Amino acid sequence: MRLHPLTSLAAAGSTAVITTAAASWPLSVTVIAVAAGLSVAGGVARRMLPAVAVILVPLVLSLLAMHGLFFPEGTTVLAQWGPARVTVEGLHFAFERASQLSAAVLVLLLWSFTISVPDLVAALSTRGVHARFAFVVASTLTLLPAISSRLGRIRQAQEARGLVIRPGIVGRAGAFRWQAVPLVLSLVEEAGTRAAALQARGFGSSGPRTSYREVPDPPAQRWVRVVLLLAAVAAIAARLWQPTAGA
């Protein structure tokens, strides 16, 4: 069965909200493990890893530095340098926050890497989402692939003229300085021509629009979405009602 893009969005969103609201590290760790497992099973783990690292490494490190070193309520001191004290409570708190954050980031990234962008855009436009907004969503979600294919074409043009690039990601990264300026210039130029073409073909004009791509949305999935949203709302309500729960 194929998941409707909004169903998977609801699942990812409510999982992120619930883990954040619950603030319980066993739950966060479970979510992380499940998300990691799904990304491997889905064959997206390798593509997802760089994005995960870019987002999470600085966040987790700064959390550790902030709470691990400076946690006023901490009593069990492990080490101390002047005002900085490493306390068990501080580390625990930092770990809790880091796992909570990682869980939320991971499920949302997993969603964005596994979703079919054309399906999402079609789903949005059949729901009467405003044309300009659909345009922004479509072009944002296709931006990364567009940039990487542009980059690939410039790289090939340069290789055809004797720029030696070793195969593999390291070689490519090393040669990136040759492509940076041409890439930016060509993206700017392309954006202009692309906009003219899109407008002339009626993209962005007001009025009703239809969708050629059919994205099946069985009633069962609508119910699942409602349940997921209710669960997220309930989690937030419980959190507000009982602010200390879990922490």
Added chain:
Amino acid sequence: MSRSSPPGLAAGIEEFVFPGEQEPVLAGLEVSFAAGSLTAVLGGSGSGKSTLGRLLAGWLLPGDGGTLTGFLELAGTRLRFAGTTADPRIDPGSWGRQVGFVPQDPAAAVSTVRATVAEELAFGLENAGVDRESMVSAVRHTAALTGLTRLLYRDPATLSGGQLRRLAIGCAVISRPAVLIMDEPFASLDTDGAEDLAALVRNVVRDGAAVVILSQRADVFLHNADTWLVLAGGTVAAAGSPTEIVAAGALEMAGVVRTRPHTGLRPLADAGYSSAFAGPPALELRDVSFTYRAAQRRGWFRAQPGPPADIVLHGLSLAVSAGEILAVAGPNGAGKSTLLRHLNGLLQPTAGSVLVKGRNIGGQPAGRVAAEVGLLFQQPRDQLFERTVEREVRFGLERRQPAADQAVQQALAAVGLEHLAGRHPAELPASQQRLLALATVLARRPSVLALDEPTVALDGYGLAALDRVVRSTTAEGAAVVLVTHDLDYARSIAHRLVRLDAGRLLPAD
């Protein structure tokens, strides 16, 4: 012919100037295209054809895109422009519903936000709110007219040059616009594609649309046009029926290429060729097979099942000796461009090997092979990335060496672009872009020259430059492999002609 109804599209352009420029690109030009007529606008490189086409089609908007003085008239409504801020604004969406346009670079027509050819075809209909049943039948009908039926579920980004041209044409005609403007639509189409397009144009004209074809070449088909307009220096230099124009000799003056109607097959330029250069062949292919890796996702998250990847090249073997010119012909999507990309290592064969001067280039980075093999890409825009013409040619040469300066000068002079060294490559007309791309290849003095449809977009002067270059480099001992759909051209220059069909090499004819 007297018609009481207003013309489908008309324009009176006193002047059109691009932003930041002084010289007008179009000036003193009055055109009118009647419903149910076919007009060919012919002109050499830089005559202003593409600018005129984009302006008439609403792809270049007066105001942001440049300063227009004059008028545009569509379906009886005349918009007057004085080049001031009080000028009317064209709504490209509603203009585009009445005027279909095929741009010179077919990639520019593709929205890039649609995942398959079918969705891309339907894109304009979706935006007009057409119901799904009508869209499905329109897509099927248009695909049949343009030969895209077998490609409907392909990602537009993986189409070959000619397939992409067909898609651009399909996107323009699917909504049955009252006016259809096409810029070099026959370029890089194979014989079937050209016949399909000719039939399509005839039908569209019969159904009452005004069709305008912009071209550098007075193709055989264009002799069916009601009117020829010869454009030179941004203005109409001659107008009349094809016979009148030919009689007046206006084409040669404007640099328009005239194709002779086929009168049997011409013999090859030098049928009994034997290389004057000793040693191993300059280029050799041994049992080369290739399949594009499917970019599909594996695992559970596969969105919609795509077709399995086809084998593109089937065990090709081929040898080209130094000083020899080999022409490769074959239908769109046969794998010609794919083959050329193997010659300089941009693609590595899935089986078999490629040898340059007797050395296997397997596993070598393309940048290394490039010292020996120069590749002219099918789309010059994919080959150019620098800010000026001069920098473009210099890229990759040893820097700050007098030899490099000399190589740049010589390469630019060989294609006749030395006076444009400071210009931005993207601003050059298509013909000069191709010549510039050729200069970047020549500057490296390769011993194998691979040219992908080098004649496309070249005007008469450009063709002469190409001819000179190919003949002089082979005289110096380079081997040339050129891909073309223009068999007449192939026979005029090549020593040997082969056909690539569905990934297999066949002797021609």
